[in-house]
Each structure stands twice: as structure tokens, then as C-alpha cells.
Amino acid sequence: MAVKELVKELVVDDLQLEELEVVEETGPRCPHFWVIETPSGPTSSGACRICGEGRSFMNYIESSYWEDDPTPAEVTGKQLGLGPSAERETE
Secondary structure (H helix, E strand, O other): OEEEEEEEEEEEOOEEEEEEEEEEEOOOOOOOOEEEOOOOOOEEEEEEOOOOOEEEEEOOOOOOOHHHOOOHHHHHHHHOOOOOOOOOOOO
16 A cells, blocks of 8 residues: 655755656555566576565676676586596597
8 A cells, every 4th residue: 555645846955846746655564475487598587476566677687787697517627527528438
């Protein structure tokens, strides 16, 4: 539920604004249960299962770039010591 209030005139620092509508949320807020699409780029769309609100979610940590992420094979190889520079023993 939103409470609406119409202010006919407001003066702030010698700036006069007229007919400003103020909307304040007063009801309970949705706890959001996000359902997010499978990542297919830097962002994915999601929607709340409860209220239907939608928003965009980043598929990366802000300190990294999407293009610089290693592939799962590169990560697995590095963890096992099987990266491109590692030599494998063959018998």
C-alpha cells in the first residue's frame, strides 16, 4: 500500500517547485524469491516468484570482467596441474 501526498508548493534553496507528488511505501515488502535465467552473457533477467517484480542480475563479480573469465576446462586443468605449461608423463 502506498501513501500519496500532493504538495502544492515547495521552496528549496530559492528553487520553487509546484505540484510535487510524494509517494511513500508503508506496507509490508516482498521478501523476494528470485528465479534467474541461465547465464548467457554479462547479465541475466530474473523475476520474483512471489510478486512478479523483475530485475537484471550481473553474472560476474564487480572486480572482474566477463571476458577475462577462464573456461571450466582451464580452471580444472590448473587445479590438477594439467595446464598448457605442465608436462604430462607418458608411459
